[in-house]
Amino acid sequence: MATQAELLPGNLDLVILKAISLGDVHGYGVLLRIEQISDGAILVQQGALYPALYRLEHRGLISSTWGTSENNRRAKYYRLTALGEREFRQQRTSWTRLADAIALTLTATPREV
Amino acid sequence: MSGPPGWVTVAGALARVRSWYRSIVHRDSTERAIREEFEQHIALHTARLVQQGVAPDAAAQQARVAFGHAESHxxxxxxxxxLRWYDQLRVSTLDVKLGLRMLVKHPVISAAAVLALAVGIPVGLAPSHVAAAIEAPLPGDPDHRIRAIRYWDPAAVAVAATSVVEYEYWSRELRSFSALAAFRASTMQVALDEGRPEPLEAAEVSAATFGVLGVVPQHGRALHADDFIIGAAPVVLIGDHVWRTRFASDPAVIGRAIRVGREWTTVVGVMPDGFRFPSYAQLWLPMRLTATQTGRGATVQIVGRLAEGRSVEQAQAELELLAPSLSVDARDAERQARLRPEVVPFGLLFMGLPAGGLDAVPEYYLAQILMLVVLLVACGNVAMLVFAQTATRFKELAVRAALGASRSRIVSQIFAETFLLALISAAAGVFLVDWTLSHVNLAAIGGQTAMPYWLSLRVTPSTVVRAVLLATLSATAAGVLPAIAITGRAVYQHMRGGSGVRFGRLTGVLVVTDIAVAVAAVGLSLAIVRQVTDRQSLATVAGVPAAEIMAVEFRRFDDVPLDSGRTVRTLVAALAAEPGVRGLAVANALPLMEQPSRPIEVARAGAEASGAQEWVRTVAVDIGYFRGLGHTVLRGRDFDRNDLEGQDRHVIVNTAFVTELLGDRDPIGARLRFAARGARDPSAWHEIVGVVPHLGINAVNPERGAAVYLPAALDAIAPLHVALDVGEVPLRMGPRVREIAQAVAPDLYMASPTTLSEYRQGDWYLVLGLGAGLTALALVLVALAASGLFAMLSLTVTERTRELGIRAALGASPRTLVWTVLRRSVRQIGLGAALGLPLAAYFVSTVVGESSASPLWALLIATGVACGIVLIVAAVSCAVPMRRVLAIEASIAMRAEA
Known part of the structure; x- marks a missing residue:
């Protein structure tokens, strides 16, 4: 397991959108998928997940439908909307650009100055 | 940088709206879904932990701990x-239950608050309710398809006459109306047999009238086309009231002859109960237009039924397009250009109001402001009561705050309680007003024999909606503000063991304002009532020997300008020639009567107009009016025949006009013209040719106010009031005048003659009603001030029970203790009275006049009454808690502290 990293404020939405973009998933599944794809580096507070999900749904970035979960109970499944896909692409591009810029900055050597 | 494409913004907005809709409208199912989702989450996590080897019970517990506080999530x-704000401000059924509990728990405070708002809310509603009633559809016209068509004179701010010419032209040309009807109301001399005739309200109607109104007789037949032919046998329809009271509901009345005017007329039908079109009529006759009518023909009023699918706006547009082609000559064309044809609700035609209804009348706004001030004062006092009531609940509020209730949640709860109180008050007030209106004869109060049949002041659904709206606003003002004040520091101080609330400056200001307003209102109302009673006994009014002048009104039956003009001239000449008549004056309003106000613009001689508008009273007078009242022109000249016939327009003004509008500069040669807001063209300039003394131009204060006298031909003076200077015992001339009138002008209805000092007609009732209304208002304000004081004092005593108990136990005298409590209130009452007195003096001097001896007398009484009532209430409100305080023992007081 990789060393855990703390999420920067505002990045939780991006991570959730990524998890949902990989396929329809219920709330608990979002948590597990983030854990899985980040190799355990990102652990989302369980309670914090739902306000974020509802906020994304309120903004029309994800939609939800009721289905049946693996334990045969009713569960709410989330999927990305067209608006959500667009937002995800934008946020990812923006984040990647920032991450690259910071990485470049941090790897600079005295000779490059 | 460009923003997101349009669809993104729209899609985002739609998603938000959908989300809010679900969360607010389907709140319960949304909440259930959240809980279910949380439970599913915990179940899945528990299952995962069990898979990892944790015991089921421990797994379930760990899963719950890991999830955290579900309610917070x-x-x-x-x-x-x-939805944070929505949740905090939302009113729940629990809030309503708590509100009801508080109402029952504090019955006296609740009753005082309900009383205040039960008065304040109906008073606040009154102006809009009356305005809506005036514009309401006629009975039997729920879709409001019946409308009046009239001319409006913007310069004169008055309805201008329409004639048969317009009626016939509009009937032929207007496509927006399925049918038009013409009518004219008058008073007829009616005799059921050979006995003495009595005046009865009647209406001459055109053939289409009952069809337009959608009314059929309950007995007999309607008017046929043959009935309208000149020379046909005279017929009449009678009203249900006449049928019941004069004919004992005898069905055989059909075919019977009654004498209407000079003709025996056959009754052909009985109209349904309640039908009195156009307003008060009890007889309906076919309108027969005689061949003598030339020019514009007889004056008639016009109503029409809108055609299917046509709107009022379309009808108005069509009417405006038609108007210019109606002129019969050059003078008429000038008149046409000045007038605006209008399609209006029937009530506006009757009341002579502008097309906008009461909303377009400046005085209406003043009335609205005055009424809202009363409501505001009521709200202020209820705020104090809420403040007092809430102050007794600090413990409860502190516990709720400690358990996590936010300030806005507590405020919304207090709002809910006040809203409940306001709703109960509004319901009680509106119900009471409705009951009163259905049981009190308003017409009698207004000096009329009946109310217009179409005017109903009963409560309507829209009144209820407005009442709920006002209740909401009142609850916001009276509940939210004190709640915000009280949930500030005070609750948290109480949580830390502080002493809670004390009445601060705000409540002090409210009490002082209440008393000041009450004193001012009491002063004003008493002064007006006194002034009215003073005037009743005055023999000489504004230089006119009113007790020696006989006054009488003549009403036209056959409203034909040319004929009636000749008739009136003959009558006036005959009266003037009568031995014993020293002078004769004819005008549309005599001294002491209310004269209409009109806005004017003044230009001094040789100068340009300033553009400023002034309101003055106007009177249309006959040549010789001033001489007839025993006065001569002070400066300039009197009116003569040329003023009626020449092209130039001349006016005479009174001395108050010269002082107030011209600053005592030379008035002769100065000009004025009538103007109005919204008028397209002001009227032509009128030159001032003379100045007369103040001859009394209003009912309340005849000595004050600027007046403009316009010369008018006898046939243009309406209503026609005649003043006869006949020396002492003027009424002895009454029978002789009636004889002359019957001989010379049998078609004119003559009202009962009286002396000018008693000649008030509706004006006196108007002033009396105003005085009574103001007095009632003043009493309400005093009661409101008292209720506020009650709340403040009872809470003060309760709050200081321990302190006062200790003082009493340590030997303080009862007098000292009472003074300790009352000191602040007495100061506030004194301050309120001191502030109210100049306000009352200002009102009295403005409305009533400085010259009268009444104001000082009225002011002293006002102050005494208002302060006395308030002090009595203050004493009563202190009595119960003070008795408790005086009976307390030191040991108990000390124990209370522990």
Whole structure:
């Protein structure tokens, strides 16, 4: 397991959108998928997940439908909307650009100055 | 940088709206879904932990701990949908239950608050209710398809006459109306047999009238086309009231002859109960237009039924397009250009109001402001009561705050309680007003024999909606403000063991304002009532020997300008030639009567107009009016025949006009013209040719106010009031005048003659009603001030029970203790009275006049009455808690502290 990293404020939405973009998933599944794809580096507070999900749904970035979960109970499944896909692409591009810029900055050597 | 494409913004907005809709409208199912989702989450996590080898019970517990406080997550979840404010301000059934409990728990305070708002809310509603009643559809016309068509004179701010010419032209040309009807109301001399005739309200109607109104007789037949032919046998329809009271509901009345005017007329039908079109009529005759009518023909009023699918706006547009082609000559064309044809609700035609209804009348706004001030004062006092009531609940509020209730949640709860109180008050007030209106004869109060049949002041659904709206606003003003004040520091101080609330400056200001307003209102009302009673006994009014002048009104039956003009001239000449008549004056309003106000613009001689508008009273007078009242022109000249016939327009003004509008500069040669807001063209300039003394131009204060006298031909003076200077015992001339009138002008209805000092007609009732209304208002204000004081004092005593108890136990005298409590209130009452007195003096001097001896007398009484009532209430409100305080023992007081 990789060393855990703390999420920067505002990045939780991006991570959730990524998890949902990989396929329809219920709330608990979002948590597990983030854990899985980040190799355990990102652990989302369980309670914090739902306000974020509802906020994304309120903004029309994800939609939800009721289905049946693996334990045969009713569960709410989330999927990305067209608006959500667009937002995800934008946020990812923006984040990647920032991450690259910071990485470049941090790897600079005295000779490059 | 460009923003997101349009669809993104729209899609985002739609998603938010959908989310809010679900969360607010389907709140319960949304909440259930959240809980279910949380439970599913915990179940899945538990299952995963069990898979990892944790015992089921421990797994379930760990899963719950890992999830955290579900209720907090739920609140956060709703907040993430932007519903935090909604949740905090939402009124729940629990709030309503708590509100009801508080009402029952504090019955005296609740009763005082309900009383205040039960008065304040109906008073606040009154102006809009009356305005709506005036514009309401005629009975039997729920879709409001019947409308009046009239001319409006913007310069004169008055309805201008329409004639048969317009009626016939509009009937032929207008496509927006399925049918038009013409009518004219008058008073007829009616005799059921050979006995003495009595005046009865009647209406001459055109053939289409009952069809337009959608009314059929309950007995007999309607008017046929043959009935309208000149020379046909005279017929009449009678009203249900006449049928019941004069003919004992005898069905055989059909075919019977009654004498209407000079003709025996056959009754052909009985109209249904309640039908009195156009307003008060009890007889309906076919309108027969005689061949003598030339020019514009007889004056008639016009109503029409809108055609299917046509709107009022379309009808108005069509009417405006037609108007210019109606002129019969050059002078008429000038008149046409000045007038605006209008399609208006029937009530506006009757009341002579502008097309905008009461909303377009400046005085209406003043009335609205005055009424809203009363409501505001009521709200202020209820705020104090809420403040007092809430102050007794600090413990409860502190516990709720400690358990996590936010300030806005507590405020919304107090709002809910006040809203409940306001709703109960509004319901009680509106119900009471409705009951009163259905049981009190308003017409009698207004000096009329009946109310217009179409005017109903009963409560309507829209009144109820407005009442709920006002209740909401009142609850916001009276509940939210004190709640915000009280949930500030005070609750938290109480949580830390502080002493809670004390009445501060705000409540002090409210009490002082209440008393000041009450004193001012009492002063004003008493002064007006006194002034009215003074005037009743005055023999000489504004230089006119009113007790020696006989006054009488003549009403036209056959409203034909040319004929009636000749008739009136003959009558006036005959009266003037009568031995014993020293002078004769004819005008549309005599001294002491209310004269209409009109806005004017003044230009001094040789100078340009300033553009400023002034309101003055106007009177249309006959040549010789001033001489007839025993006065001569002070400066310039009197009117002569040329003023009626020449092209130039001349006016005479009174001395108050010269002082107030011209600053005592030379008035002769100065000009004025009538103007109005919204008028397209002001009227032509009128030159001032003379100045007369103040001859009394209003009912309340005849000595004050600027007046403009316009010369008018006898046939243009309406209503026609005649003043006869006949020396002492003027009424002895009454029978002789009636003889002359019957001989010379049998078609004119003559009202009962009286002396000018008693000649008030509706004006006196108007002033009396105003005085009575103001007195009632003043009493309400005093009662409101008293209720506020009650709340403040009872809470003060309760709050200081321990302190006062200790003082009493340590030997303080009862007098000292009472003074300790009352000191602040007495100061506030004194301050309120001191502030109210100049206000009352200002009102009295403005409305009533400085010259009268009444104001000082009225002011002293006002102050005494208002302060006395308030002090009595103050004493009563202190009595119960003070008795408790005086009976307390030191040991008990000390124990209370522990």
């Amino acid at each position: 739920r609140v956060d979840a709703r907040a993430s949908r932007g």
